Amino acid sequence: MTNKLQVSGSLRNRLMFTLISGAAVLGIVLFFIVRGYAAQIAQNGQDDILEASLSSILDAVVIQDGFVEVDFPYASLSMLDTELDDRVFYSIYNDGILISGYEDLPQTEKNNTDTNTFTTIKYKNTNVRMASAKRTLIGEKERITISVSIAQTQDALSRTLNRISKNVALFGSGFFILVTLLSYWATASTISPLMRLATSVTKRGPQDLSPFEKKVPSEMYPLVTSLNKLMTRLDLSLKQSEDFIAEAAHRVRTPLATVRSYADATLQRVSKRENRDALRSMVRAIDEASRAASQLLDHAMITFRTDNLQKELINLNALIQNLIDNLEPIAEMKDIKLKLIQKDKIELSGDFILIQNAIRNIIDNALKYSPDDGVITVTIATNPEPHLKIQDQGPGFPPEDLDNLKSRFKRGQNSNGIVGSGLGLTIAQDVANAHEAKLTLSNHEKGGACVTLLF
Amino acid sequence: MKYLLVEDNHELANAICSRIKLDGHVIDHADKLADAIAYSETGEYDLILLDIMLPDGDGRNFLKHHRNLKKDTPVIVLTARSQVSDRISILDLGADDYVTKPFDHAELDARCRAVLRRKSGSSQQILKFGNLTFSPLAGQLSIKGKIINLRNRELRLFELLLNARGQIFSKQKLVDRLFTYDEDVSDNAIEVYIGRLRKHLENTSLKISTHRGLGYRLDND
Numbered sequence: 001m002t003n004k005l006q007v008s009g010s011l012r013n014r015l016m017f018t019l020i021s022g023a024a025v026l027g028i029v030l031f032f033i034v035r036g037y038a039a040q041i042a043q044n045g046q047d048d049i050l051e052a053s054l055s056s057i058l059d060a061v062v063i064q065d066g067f068v069e070v071d072f073p074y075a076s077l078s079m080l081d082t083e084l085d086d087r088v089f090y091s092i093y094n095d096g097i098l099i100s101g102y103e104d105l106p107q108t109e110k111n112n113t114d115t116n117t118f119t120t121i122k123y124k125n126t127n128v129r130m131a132s133a134k135r136t137l138i139g140e141k142e143r144i145t146i147s148v149s150i151a152q153t154q155d156a157l158s159r160t161l162n163r164i165s166k167n168v169a170l171f172g173s174g175f176f177i178l179v180t181l182l183s184y185w186a187t188a189s190t191i192s193p194l195m196r197l198a199t200s201v202t203k204r205g206p207q208d209l210s211p212f213e214k215k216v217p218s219e220m221y222p223l224v225t226s227l228n229k230l231m232t233r234l235d236l237s238l239k240q241s242e243d244f245i246a247e248a249a250h251r252v253r254t255p256l257a258t259v260r261s262y263a264d265a266t267l268q269r270v271s272k273r274e275n276r277d278a279l280r281s282m283v284r285a286i287d288e289a290s291r292a293a294s295q296l297l298d299h300a301m302i303t304f305r306t307d308n309l310q311k312e313l314i315n316l317n318a319l320i321q322n323l324i325d326n327l328e329p330i331a332e333m334k335d336i337k338l339k340l341i342q343k344d345k346i347e348l349s350g351d352f353i354l355i356q357n358a359i360r361n362i363i364d365n366a367l368k369y370s371p372d373d374g375v376i377t378v379t380i381a382t383n384p385e386p387h388l389k390i391q392d393q394g395p396g397f398p399p400e401d402l403d404n405l406k407s408r409f410k411r412g413q414n415s416n417g418i419v420g421s422g423l424g425l426t427i428a429q430d431v432a433n434a435h436e437a438k439l440t441l442s443n444h445e446k447g448g449a450c451v452t453l454l455f
Numbered sequence: 456m457k458y459l460l461v462e463d464n465h466e467l468a469n470a471i472c473s474r475i476k477l478d479g480h481v482i483d484h485a486d487k488l489a490d491a492i493a494y495s496e497t498g499e500y501d502l503i504l505l506d507i508m509l510p511d512g513d514g515r516n517f518l519k520h521h522r523n524l525k526k527d528t529p530v531i532v533l534t535a536r537s538q539v540s541d542r543i544s545i546l547d548l549g550a551d552d553y554v555t556k557p558f559d560h561a562e563l564d565a566r567c568r569a570v571l572r573r574k575s576g577s578s579q580q581i582l583k584f585g586n587l588t589f590s591p592l593a594g595q596l597s598i599k600g601k602i603i604n605l606r607n608r609e610l611r612l613f614e615l616l617l618n619a620r621g622q623i624f625s626k627q628k629l630v631d632r633l634f635t636y637d638e639d640v641s642d643n644a645i646e647v648y649i650g651r652l653r654k655h656l657e658n659t660s661l662k663i664s665t666h667r668g669l670g671y672r673l674d675n676d
Contacts, residue, residue: 249535250508250535252535253535253555253556253557254464254467254535254556255464255466255467256556256557257467257470257533257535257556257557257558258464258466258467258470258557259557260557260558260559261467261470261471261474261557261560262466262470264470264474264559264560265470265473265474265477267631268474268477268628268631268632271625271627276627286557287557287559290555290556290557294555326552328569329552329562329565329566329568329569330562330565332565332569332607333561333562333565333607333608333635334607334635335606335607335608372608373606
């Protein structure tokens with residue numbers, strides 16, 4: 001009945017994916033920013049100490065009697081002590097001539113005095129941070145330029161940096177997990193009005209075509225409005241077609257009833273054989289027409305309802321008892337006895353109107369085929385399985401047609417113009433199928449048809 | 456018995472009325488909801504036949520009104536709606552039974568009988584013929600105080616003959632009244648029922664006589 005709807009992705013997954021990948025990118029960027037910032041701060045720390053050491057050395061340079069004298073302060077090196085015993089190198093040049101320190105320690109080319117320069121260089125196969133400064137000393141006669149470089153390996157710094165990196169990475173992962181959780185929650189709470197709408201649409205009975213009146217988020221408003229409009233239109237057209245069917249049935253049946261009643265009354269007064277036969281045929285044709293109309297309408301209703309089962313808890317015993325009470329007057333007309341044997345009580349979940357209609361059709365058939373003074377036995381029992389058995393004393397089903405008959409109504413066909421029984425069993429079969437019950441036809445050993453409904 | 460028929464289609468109403476009169480009953484006809492209410496409030500009826508679709512309203516309103524007045528006159532609804540859900544709602548509103556148009560008069564008759572039997576309580580008419588008593592509403596026949604279990608067709612045959620005592624019924628006429636039209640029965644089938652009924656009436660003052668070539672007649676000696 002419905003076209004298969006194509007599913008393309010999931011809103012929830014799409015939203016989750018976007019949020020989580022956003023969080024991942026953000027986490028990685030954050031890691032690098034914080035790490036870079038920490039490296040910067042650590043480097044500044046080392047630079048400050050190097051600078052202090054440098055100035056303390058420079059301060060110790062004096063010109064005494066035309067000689068440059070450096071009274072190397074101990075503190076200038078001790079302040080560079082680190083817990084990892086980083087190595088320290090220095091060089092002191094007087095106008096380009098090494099006074100003290102490491103000869104191969106590169107010198108900075110910069111010539112401006114008074115500013116300290118910091119560079120990171122490769123020295124003795126390791127990274128060292130080097131601070132260099134120049135100072136011009138003016139003696140009595142001469143003017144000399146002292147350049148001092150002091151370098152330190154970066155073991156302690158790298159260790160600190162690694163530690164910080166580890167912490168930042170940890171923090172980043174924590175951030176990622178938190179955002180993942182948050183995005184899960186955000187997705188759930190965003191999707192939930194949609195899910196609620198979906199659930200309430202699904203939960204609705206097929207008869208409930210009233211508009212949705214609960215509050216919906218603004219994004220869903222157009223959808224729900226269209227849905228409401230659609231349902232109003234559907235409701236209207238359903239009501240119109242129901243009214244139309246009722247009206248049509250009324251218009252057709254009332255004149256039929258008039259003709260039938262007249263024919264009936266006339267038959268009581270007419271005695272000529274041909275006239276009587278004609279009147280009888282007329283009455284039969286009317287009955288056939290009205291039966292066909294009823295069963296076609298019933299069948300249409302059942303086809304509609306089997307697609308939209310309105311399940312409730314049914315007391316099968318009470319249902320059958322009511323049906324039998326209702327059919328008793330018709331049975332009495334042929335002096336047929338309707339015998340109800342209630343071995344057990346059966347309660348089942350199903351569509352009351354459908355089940356009643358199906359069983360009524362089966363009993364109607366039994367009444368039609370039962371001989372005068374016959375007995376129709378209706379048995380409700382749960383052994384071996386919950387079932388309902390309707391058995392008459394009529395001619396039974398033609399044995400060669402038993403399978404044929406079953407497959408015929410299984411295919412839902414009702415050809416050959418036999419309106420009565422064909423459609424009656426089709427209805428019963430359709431209802432049984434809709435309720436996952438099994439309808440079986442058989443003939444009783446002592447004669448008579450037997451229809452069993454296994455629930 | 457007295458019937459009230461509420462039906463807006465005059466043709467159908469005429470047909471039903473003439474058919475019911477044929478059975479020896481009295482029937483009033485109302486073609487509007489207002490008339491139906493007026494009739495039912497003033498007259499005493501044994502049974503009401505009610506159409507649902509009326510020009511000035513819904514027959515179900517009559518049902519509600521009728522039940523609100525605490526009247527227990529049984530109501531049988533004549534409905535053109537065959538939908539099961541409609542039938543159920545009609546019964547829920549307090550109708551005693553329903554027949555779907557077009558209906559078999561024999562079925563209507565059977566349903567009327569069943570409803571009347573269910574409703575018949577204290578005050579009911581009892582016909583007496585010597586040691587035989589018969590209550591038409593309950594359809595109960597007793598001979599010498601003993602209840603005789605008549606089969607449905609025997610009972611209908613008995614009623615038919617009893618209501619028109621002294622009148623001869625042809626076999627054909629009796630077959631028409633006792634069997635439905637989809638049954639192919641020969642006129643002779645009636646002999647079986649006459650035979651059974653005669654046996655039941657053996658020791659009473661009622662006698663069924665055969666009139667060759669004409670039919671049967673019930674007499675009270």
